[in-house]
Amino acid sequence: MSSFLCNLVLSCVLTTQPVTPLDELYYGTLLYDYYQEQYEDAMIQGLVAEKQARMGDNPVRFEIAKGSFAFANGMYAYSLDTFSALENTELSALDKQRLAFHLAREYFRREDWENLKLQVDLIRLDKTWLGRQLVHPEVEFMRSEIAIHEGDFEQARSILDSISEKNSLRAYGLFNLGVALRHSGISNQQFDGIEKNNFEKSFAIFVELSQMPVFSADAQDIVQRARLALAQLRFEAIDSQPMQNENALEDEFLADNEIDLPPAVKIRADKRKRWWSVSKMWPFGSEDKGLGDDFESAIANGSTGSASAELILRSLPGTGRYRNLALATYASMAMQDADHDTASRIWQSLNNQEHWTAITASARLGLPMSLEQMYDDSGTNSGTVLAAYQQAEQMFTGRLSTLQTISQQAEDATWVGEFLSAFANPEQSDETLTEAMLMWRQEIGHADWLQWLSTESVHGLLADWLTLKEMAQFLTHMPVTLESLNAVSKEQKRRAGAARMILNTQGMFVKRDRQIERISTLSSSLEYLKTAPSEFSNKWMMAISNEEQSEMSRQLSAMQDAASLEKNERKRANLVSRVERLRGLLFFDLVDNKSTRLRSIGKQLEETSVVLSEIEESLERVNKAEEVFDNGVAIDFHIFETRAQLIGESVNDALADRQTLLAKEIREGMQREIRQVEKYLLIARIAIARTTDQLAINDEGQIDQSELQNSW
Amino acid sequence: MIRIIIASFLITFITLPLASEQGLDKQMEDIKQSLIELKRDLIVLEEDLLYPASTQVSVFLSMDVGEFFKLDSVTLKINGKELSHYLYTERQINALYRGGVQRLFIGNVKQGSNRITAIFVGEGPNGREYKRAATTEFEKTFEPAFVELKISDSTAKYQPEFVVSVSS
Numbered sequence: 098m099s100s101f102l103c104n105l106v107l108s109c110v111l112t113t114q115p116v117t118p119l120d121e122l123y124y125g126t127l128l129y130d131y132y133q134e135q136y137e138d139a140m141i142q143g144l145v146a147e148k149q150a151r152m153g154d155n156p157v158r159f160e161i162a163k164g165s166f167a168f169a170n171g172m173y174a175y176s177l178d179t180f181s182a183l184e185n186t187e188l189s190a191l192d193k194q195r196l197a198f199h200l201a202r203e204y205f206r207r208e209d210w211e212n213l214k215l216q217v218d219l220i221r222l223d224k225t226w227l228g229r230q231l232v233h234p235e236v237e238f239m240r241s242e243i244a245i246h247e248g249d250f251e252q253a254r255s256i257l258d259s260i261s262e263k264n265s266l267r268a269y270g271l272f273n274l275g276v277a278l279r280h281s282g283i284s285n286q287q288f289d290g291i292e293k294n295n296f297e298k299s300f301a302i303f304v305e306l307s308q309m310p311v312f313s314a315d316a317q318d319i320v321q322r323a324r325l326a327l328a329q330l331r332f333e334a335i336d337s338q339p340m341q342n343e344n345a346l347e348d349e350f351l352a353d354n355e356i357d358l359p360p361a362v363k364i365r366a367d368k369r370k371r372w373w374s375v376s377k378m379w380p381f382g383s384e385d386k387g388l389g390d391d392f393e394s395a396i397a398n399g400s401t402g403s404a405s406a407e408l409i410l411r412s413l414p415g416t417g418r419y420r421n422l423a424l425a426t427y428a429s430m431a432m433q434d435a436d437h438d439t440a441s442r443i444w445q446s447l448n449n450q451e452h453w454t455a456i457t458a459s460a461r462l463g464l465p466m467s468l469e470q471m472y473d474d475s476g477t478n479s480g481t482v483l484a485a486y487q488q489a490e491q492m493f494t495g496r497l498s499t500l501q502t503i504s505q506q507a508e509d510a511t512w513v514g515e516f517l518s519a520f521a522n523p524e525q526s527d528e529t530l531t532e533a534m535l536m537w538r539q540e541i542g543h544a545d546w547l548q549w550l551s552t553e554s555v556h557g558l559l560a561d562w563l564t565l566k567e568m569a570q571f572l573t574h575m576p577v578t579l580e581s582l583n584a585v586s587k588e589q590k591r592r593a594g595a596a597r598m599i600l601n602t603q604g605m606f607v608k609r610d611r612q613i614e615r616i617s618t619l620s621s622s623l624e625y626l627k628t629a630p631s632e633f634s635n636k637w638m639m640a641i642s643n644e645e646q647s648e649m650s651r652q653l654s655a656m657q658d659a660a661s662l663e664k665n666e667r668k669r670a671n672l673v674s675r676v677e678r679l680r681g682l683l684f685f686d687l688v689d690n691k692s693t694r695l696r697s698i699g700k701q702l703e704e705t706s707v708v709l710s711e712i713e714e715s716l717e718r719v720n721k722a723e724e725v726f727d728n729g730v731a732i733d734f735h736i737f738e739t740r741a742q743l744i745g746e747s748v749n750d751a752l753a754d755r756q757t758l759l760a761k762e763i764r765e766g767m768q769r770e771i772r773q774v775e776k777y778l779l780i781a782r783i784a785i786a787r788t789t790d791q792l793a794i795n796d797e798g799q800i801d802q803s804e805l806q807n808s809w
Numbered sequence: 810m811i812r813i814i815i816a817s818f819l820i821t822f823i824t825l826p827l828a829s830e831q832g833l834d835k836q837m838e839d840i841k842q843s844l845i846e847l848k849r850d851l852i853v854l855e856e857d858l859l860y861p862a863s864t865q866v867s868v869f870l871s872m873d874v875g876e877f878f879k880l881d882s883v884t885l886k887i888n889g890k891e892l893s894h895y896l897y898t899e900r901q902i903n904a905l906y907r908g909g910v911q912r913l914f915i916g917n918v919k920q921g922s923n924r925i926t927a928i929f930v931g932e933g934p935n936g937r938e939y940k941r942a943a944t945t946e947f948e949k950t951f952e953p954a955f956v957e958l959k960i961s962d963s964t965a966k967y968q969p970e971f972v973v974s975v976s977s
């Protein structure tokens with residue numbers, strides 16, 4: 098009722114909600130960090146709660162959270178240790194499922210299919226009240242991967258169909274299924290029976306994915322990849338007996354670009370190559386609207402051969418990270434179909450791009466090749482072709498020289514360090530870095546040029562390198578932090594000392610002793626008065642009197658003493674009797690007010706006890722503070738310094754290791770590209786020789802013809 | 810030749826695993842673990858040193874449902890003095906909606922009676938600007954004080970509720 102009135106009449110806030118237990122609040126803080134993907138912070142909060150014994154009655158959930166945060170933070174061994182330790186403890190049914198889920202993720206990461214299956218089988222979700230089975234998309238995704246691994250493609254498909262169509266995990270799973278089916282379809286180079294069936298199923302899956310509605314950035318990426326995969330499949334259909342080497346390359350391409358893990362799993366570095374991880378490095382545009390029409394018509398017609406492959410390629414986005422790849426592939430196909438005009442136009446547009454990439458390098462060779470073919474058809478303009486080849490040769494020579502210079506520079510550790518700073522963090526506002534980045538771009542091209550450096554393993558190394566740099570920075574500032582804390586502790590110690598001095602000089606200890614004495618007196622008086630009957634005696638009267646009454650009593654005693662000295666007996670008796678009467682009056686007054694007085698004494702006793710406890714707490718606090726500062730904190734600082742120093746050494750070692758490996762990668766990448774450019778250069782030079790000869794023959798022919806005409 | 814060129818484009822996406830990747834991963838994990846433990850101990854030390862139990866107060870913010878209120882900012886005052894003003898990002902609000910709890914403030918207050926006031930600014934029902942204050946008094950003892958600011962929905966009133974509760 099009161100609540101109702103409060104709601105109706107007053108706009109008051111009801112504070113009747115239960116207070117959240119402290120461990121709930123601390124658990125919530127972990128989740129707050131976790132939901133913001135601040136895994137390290139979440140993990141630290143969990144460890145702090147553990148150290149401060151704030152985990153309440155359910156420490157298991159903190160442990161599970163800790164393992165999960167460690168997993169997300171890339172600490173897989175720590176995560177597995179945490180979960181494995183929990184396996185031997187008493188867990189609720191829900192916690193058992195949670196644990197199984199986290200262990201499954203770890204086994205999935207390790208590709209330990211046997212253990213993964215065991216853990217996934219432990220996860221059994223309930224049904225809704227309508228009887229619909231609840232589904233966890235990531236669990237179902239892992240189930241489908243198990244089925245794919247076991248070759249049970251039907252089962253994999255059925256599992257994936259249980260995931261919502263608006264969940265990108267379904268799309269990732271389908272893509273992987275498509276790749277697996279395609280693999281199975283061409284594994285023995287026979288396109289009949291089950292294999293052929295799987296090949297067609299693979300094609301159907303990529304068609305489905307390419308027509309999937311774009312509901313997220315991930316979905317859009319998968320749609321594009323599916324289109325690229327379709328083009329690849331069409332390509333294979335064009336040439337049923339491809340060259341062995343080329344086929345091997347294509348196989349490797351599709352196999353290596355299998356999507357195994359969704360981004361939600363957040364595993365950065367893995368041995369297996371994943372297409373999806375590349376997308377994290379190269380953000381793509383979304384301006385491919387309206388480009389799907391050609392694709393749709395190609396699918397609708399069901400046509401095979403170069404025309405449909407072209408249409409599929411043409412349906413790829415006009416912008417974004419697949420644009421150049423699509424253009425280059427399209428140009429190659431145009432050359433194959435003897436459409437050299439189109440090919441040359443595409444190569445030209447790729448040539449116009451400012452930055453050097455593997456594709457633009459190929460375009461530099463592709464353009465004169467197309468022109469040569471085109472002019473061969475018309476039989477003119479060999480000079481233009483020669484000029485184009487010479488320009489390409491010039492570019493390749495320049496490029497080769499730059500690469501060789503950089504390759505030599507990559508031997509220098511300082512150079513590598515600066516290079517990594519610029520490359521790993523190009524967006525940093527630091528002016529030095531920006532300048533360095535500009536320099537690299539001018540010298541060696543756009544960051545995209547370093548595609549061999551943008552591989553997943555190198556990306557992982559770079560990410561580690563950056564993390565280690567941040568750690569080193571943190572550890573560099575650690576002594577300053579410790580110094581500040583030390584200064585705070587010293588100041589607190591000084592204040593504690595000063596407080597102690599004040600306590601001494603202001604006689605706090607004397608005051609405390611006085612209060613103790615007073616309490617003792619009051620306690621004994623109270624005890625006596627509570628038990629002793631009222632009696633007309635000095636002892637009783639003094640015990641119950643207040644200060645005024647005590648004074649009065651003392652005066653009466655003095656008067657009695659004075660009266661006893663009177664020599665006149667009559668006068669003495671008279672005086673004594675008057676004093677006695679007055680004492681009697683005082684006695685009856687004391688008796689009348691006995692209960693009030695007892696209460697007053699009790700209150701005084703209580704108040705004095707409070708004062709005493711406050712004094713004692715202050716004294717204890719000062720003593721404790723001094724003790725803590727003298728012993729505990731000073732030792733901790735020393736330990737901290739030592740620990741920070743040791744970690745700092747490990748960090749520096751790890752940085753050096755990564756720098757060495759990255760330098761090796763840079764050099765090897767340079768060498769790979771040098772080999773490629775040398776090959777292109779050789780082709781260009783051969784072409785120059787051929788075109789020069791052709792030009793000479795043409796000139797000779799023209800001379801002969803003019804001579805012939807003159808002779809006529 | 811042409812197909813080789815195409816394949817060479819495609820091959821650029823392929824990654825090359827590093828030989829000693831496992832060793833590097835372990836090295837990285839060990840360092841991460843050591844550093845996290847160091848950070849944990851540093852936080853505990855800082856808390857002990859800067860916010861002794863006898864004066865320590867922690868303020869937490871939580872949200873239950875939150876359909877009637879979209880949080881923009883919270884201003885926190887203790888004994889009339891503004892100690893914290895926090896503006897929220899979408900990500901932080903989402904974390905609160907999903908059950909996260911933010912430790913809004915940790916600091917020191919005097920022992921005895923203290924007054925805490927939180928001013929919530931955001932978007933209320935029907936998208937209107939909404940500003941509400943919630944206040945409470947609490948007695949600070951020698952133990953640390955924990956204050957929870959809770960935003961919840963009152964389905965009876967179709968209004969948000971702002972509750973302050975204190976425990977120690």
